[in-house]
Amino acid sequence: METKRMIFVILISVLLSLSLPVRTDYVRPQPRKTLHFPREPKHPSLPHQVHISLAGENHMRISWITDDNSAPSIVEYGTLPGQYTFSSSGEATSYNYLFYSSGKIHHTVIGPLEHDTVYFYRCGGQGPEFQLKTPPGQFPVTFAVAGDLGQTGWTKSTLDHIDQCKYDVHLLPGDLSYADCMQHLWDNFGELVQPLASARPWMVTQGNHEKEKIPFFTDAFESYNARWKMPFEESESTSNLYYSFEVAGVHVIMLGSYTDYDELSDQYSWLKADLSKVDRKKTPWLVVLFHVPWYNSNHAHQGEGDGMMTAMEPLLYAAGVDLVFAGHVHAYERSKRVNKGKSDPCGTVHITIGDGGNREGLAQKYIHPTPEWSMFREASFGHGELKIVNSTHAFWSWHRNDDDEPVRSDQVWIISLIGSGCLAEKAYESSKILVSP
Numbered sequence: 101m102e103t104k105r106m107i108f109v110i111l112i113s114v115l116l117s118l119s120l121p122v123r124t125d126y127v128r129p130q131p132r133k134t135l136h137f138p139r140e141p142k143h144p145s146l147p148h149q150v151h152i153s154l155a156g157e158n159h160m161r162i163s164w165i166t167d168d169n170s171a172p173s174i175v176e177y178g179t180l181p182g183q184y185t186f187s188s189s190g191e192a193t194s195y196n197y198l199f200y201s202s203g204k205i206h207h208t209v210i211g212p213l214e215h216d217t218v219y220f221y222r223c224g225g226q227g228p229e230f231q232l233k234t235p236p237g238q239f240p241v242t243f244a245v246a247g248d249l250g251q252t253g254w255t256k257s258t259l260d261h262i263d264q265c266k267y268d269v270h271l272l273p274g275d276l277s278y279a280d281c282m283q284h285l286w287d288n289f290g291e292l293v294q295p296l297a298s299a300r301p302w303m304v305t306q307g308n309h310e311k312e313k314i315p316f317f318t319d320a321f322e323s324y325n326a327r328w329k330m331p332f333e334e335s336e337s338t339s340n341l342y343y344s345f346e347v348a349g350v351h352v353i354m355l356g357s358y359t360d361y362d363e364l365s366d367q368y369s370w371l372k373a374d375l376s377k378v379d380r381k382k383t384p385w386l387v388v389l390f391h392v393p394w395y396n397s398n399h400a401h402q403g404e405g406d407g408m409m410t411a412m413e414p415l416l417y418a419a420g421v422d423l424v425f426a427g428h429v430h431a432y433e434r435s436k437r438v439n440k441g442k443s444d445p446c447g448t449v450h451i452t453i454g455d456g457g458n459r460e461g462l463a464q465k466y467i468h469p470t471p472e473w474s475m476f477r478e479a480s481f482g483h484g485e486l487k488i489v490n491s492t493h494a495f496w497s498w499h500r501n502d503d504d505e506p507v508r509s510d511q512v513w514i515i516s517l518i519g520s521g522c523l524a525e526k527a528y529e530s531s532k533i534l535v536s537p
């Protein structure tokens with residue numbers, strides 16, 4: 101039975117991978133192998149794969165999985181170890197995928213929480229104590245950014261480097277586990293990221309590797325949506341595939357590259373409404389993430405983001421988006437401020453950071469000559485850190501995983517559109533585009 105099942109799953113995966121566009125014109129060097137670690141036997145009601153995410157103002161969602169279907173979705177927490185002065189109950193879900201049945205997936209929102217405070221917490225009324233730190237209520241605030249993570253030796257070194265830096269929130273522009281229909285790899289990924297993801301909020305959006313649709317059998321983002329519930333309800337979105345949140349003085353929008361984005365789509369209407377609600381006095385910085393880059397001078401995935409860019413770039417430009425982070429291309433690239441395919445001092449800085457460490461390796465072939473808008477490009481694994489210092493200044497750095505050491509390879513001060521005076525100029529244009537029905 102076990103062999104039959106394996107053969108079936110492998111067959112399905114092969115069929116699926118054949119249907120995906122594969123580029124053969126670039127060489128991907130030495131990817132590292134997928135990590136395998138035996139899951140320690142635990143009591144079935146003990147928590148696995150604990151991760152946290154922001155869930156509306158001053159609230160945090162705690163997510164975890166138990167083998168036991170009757171384990172309660174309760175989180176006890178407090179500001180001193182072992183002393184849980186508060187508790188919250190949540191909801192649970194589960195899913196089946198071919199022959200795989202997930203454990204019980206718990207999502208419990210806790211709060212209101214104080215800013216910049218360490219909380220100790222326990223899931224399901226028993227088991228180990230975890231700790232988290234809430235983000236600050238005002239600047240400075242620091243984001244760690246890494247996309248296309250996977251679960252290889254390179255993923256591990258990227259995570260180790262992120263762990264060494266001081267940051268408040270992890271931003272992930274798509275492609276988490278590279279489970280690619282092998283559901284136990286989602287569980288493996290959950291264990292791998294738990295030490296970091298249980299301590300700082302992980303805010304994620306989906307990539308192509310989350311799209312595990314098997315026609316007639318499963319929906320496209322079933323595992324992703326069940327496991328990585330994000331604050332879409334809290335931001336008046338109807339889909340877990342796009343949402344927004346605010347942290348310190350930053351409004352962050354997560355978009356979906358793999359759901360409809362044309363002018364008649366729900367995502368487009370939601371984005372327009374969300375942008376028109378942004379109060380730049382409260383959140384001077386506006387940041388957007390999605391998976392497929394719009395500004396990419398790598399041969400890999402060239403032009404794939406064009407459709408979404410045509411539809412949505414006018415909205416982002418009118419609203420004055422400071423920064424866009426994308427993944428998908430397994431390399432790093434930073435642009436000047438751009439709009440409509442060329443540099444524009446009142447446009448957006450686009451950063452491709454799909455180099456977290458997945459098993460497919462790096463995308464090394466670049467277009468020559470370098471486009472005028474491209475400021476820095478390199479095919480190496482690594483991660484980024486965005487420290488927003490105040491309403492006008494942010495320090496961005498990209499850290500390459502060089503021989504397992506984090507090396508700061510690119511760094512730049514970014515001045516916000518508020519700081520450069522662009523927003524005042526945009527006010528008229530944005531009122532036309534964003535407020536019109």
Ligand SMILES: *[C@@H]1O[C@H](CO)[C@@H](O)[C@H](O)[C@H]1NC(C)=O
Pocket residue numbers: 489490491492493
């Ligand atoms: C913002 O931070 C930058 C960099 O540290 C500094 O030069 C600038 O004076 C700060 N602006 C304000 C208004 O504090």
